[in-house]
Amino acid sequence: MSFAPFSDAPGTLDAAATAARLPWSALAEEIAALLWDSTVSVPARSVLPLAQGGSLFVMPATDRSVAMTKLITFTPGNAGTGRPSIQGDVVVFDIATGERRLVLDGPTVTARRTAAVSLLAARHLAPVPQGPLLIVGAGVQGRAHAEAFVVGLGVQEVWIASRSAASAEALAAHVHALGAQARVVADADAALPHCPLVATCTPAQAVVLSATPRSDAFIAAVGAFTPTMVELAPALCQHVALHGTIVVDTGDAGHEAGDLLQAGLDVATMPMLRNVVCGPWTHGTRAGKGPVLFKSCGWAGWDLAAARLAMRRAAAEPPMPAAAVRVPA
Known part of the structure; x- marks a missing residue:
């Protein structure tokens, strides 16, 4: 050989x-x-x-x-x-x-494919794809999602919440460079009523979003990819499950989606992105049916x-x- x-x-x-x-x-x-x-x-x-x-x-x-x-x-x-x-x-x-x-x-x-998966989901599922967009977490994934949604969806306004003021200001400057407006906010929950697009992009070591989302909200949660990680409060996930729709990226979310598992939800029954893109489950089946949570855990x-x-x-x-x-x- x-x-x-x-x-x-x-x-x-x-x-x-x-x-x-x-x-x-x-x-x-x-x-x-x-x-x-x-x-x-x-x-x-x-x-x-x-x-x-x-x-x-x-x-x-x-x-x-x-x-x-x-x-x-x-x-x-x-x-x-x-x-x-x-x-x-x-x-x-x-x-x-x-x-x-x-x-x-x-x-x-990793950053670009994760944000591109969220972009694809938003194109199919977001009731108000023009935003404004709330980014929670101003690290690598926060930057990638801001770029993807500004470039790929045409979002013109981005709200940024981060535990690091310096990171939030740096991301705001980057959003401005992309040609969109940006504002840094101290409280993600307080910003939620103003933003129909949301992406949580944190290390998922603690809950960062707990308020009730808008009825026309689309939330992409990408930080938590093990059963012990979490970004979203259980009550938020349960609210979307009851009043809207939860879509997962793949079947692996059944044992990886910490946000959903800690909320006690039956992940195995949830539609996957493949069902949304390829059918028979399509965007039209959920029109007007409340907020959408897209839970992404990653997949090769x-x-x-x-x-x-x-x-x-x-x-x-x-x-x-x-x-x-x-x-x-």
Whole structure:
């Protein structure tokens, strides 16, 4: 058995180059296309606990032409230290040749595919897609969701609530740079009556939203992806279950969606994003039926969609400039 030397393989794209391969609308459309693709195979992800509360995630997926694995660490203790909570890479292979074609920046893929999944859900489910949008949590995911909703939905006003005033002001400046209005608010619950779009993007170590949402609200909750994590108060989740609709990203939410599990809800009976995009459950079936909660826990299929789009754009675009590529030493 022979192996190609590592130095002969394509370079690893940095965060900026990875993001450039994954524009918001194209990524949301690729995620929708993946949900229709019967050749997609996504085994259960492996999660290995690490010392001091971290986790190692191994997330493979494949279709008829692309195979990929996301290998990342999640380190909650990095919050507020300047070090990212999520680190790692997405390695992409061409099935026909077995060649490693791309190595994408793992945190960038995670942030963009998560926000693009929320964008896709909002396009199908949000009663008032123009906003204003309330972002709770001004970190990497908060920034990604602000971008996705401004660029992909045309939102023109973003309200920002964060425990870090500096992070909130930095995100507000970024929203202004995107051409939208932004305001920093001290109380997310107080802002809820003014915002029909909401995205909770926190480390999910405590409840950050507990007020009753508007009857025309769409809430994307992405922070909690284990049974012990939580962002939304149980009473809020129970209210939406009783008066509106809860949609989960995949069936894995049945054992991962801490917000819903801690509210005592039967997650297994809830529609999934696939049902919304591919039918028979469609947007029209819930028109005028109260608030919508979209609970996202993550899935390697979303990373595969990002890998497919990045591969296709790599084939269509000229070579990336040297500054955008990290060449192994």
